[in-house]
Amino acid sequence: MVVDDQTSMRAMIRRTLQDLGFRDVRDKADAAEALDDVRVNRVHLIISDYNMPDMDGLQFLQEVRKDAVIGKTVFIMLTASAEKEIVQKAAEMGVNNYVVKPFTPAALKEKIERVFGALT
Template identity: 75%
Template sequence: MPAAAAIKVMIVDDQASMRAMIRRALEDYGFRDVRDCPGGEEALAAVRTNRVHLIISDYNMPGMDGLGLLEAVRGDPVIGKTVFIMLTGSADRDIVQKAAALGVNNYLVKPFAPASLKEKIERVFGALT
């Protein structure tokens, strides 16, 4: 069984097409438990109820943005160690620095190739296959 099959993932992005694209890429790499939410608040509630190993979150979302979600996750004693990868539409140094200060595990600038996503995940979890 590929290592990816044991990793539970939550995708958080307000664009359904982006969630679907990420889901397809993850499934192609062997992930089996992939969930998604359109916003930070829903994702936080879902992850608190049913924990995951990895959160892949967009930065720019209405309501709770990716930095807000990251801060809430890191501040929670139960889910605080969850691996968090931030997606951003720009390589804005300020956003990257804030995410790093909050403890993001990795970040990826959109648009990205599925291989780049795999590489970012493997830098945290090790080889997926």
């Protein structure tokens, strides 16, 4: 599940994931909508932007982690800056990894492989 309020960013990440071999890649522009979706249709990976209206990435991460069913889902946070406070808070809340925008497909692959192991 790719969650970002920017259409172009969602499309780029979705294409990258598909190129890496991920199947059934879904995306949402809104964290609350994504949360509802992953509760019904479980996923193996959530890649979420930090800076979104209504529910930011940290709030989304918090909601995912406190859910007994989806709480262990791999969660990678995207942020436009490597603000130490945001990164620390995300780590405390159980984020699996984070990616600083802008990033390349290779950088995203490397972050995913740190969590899942080598992708074939």
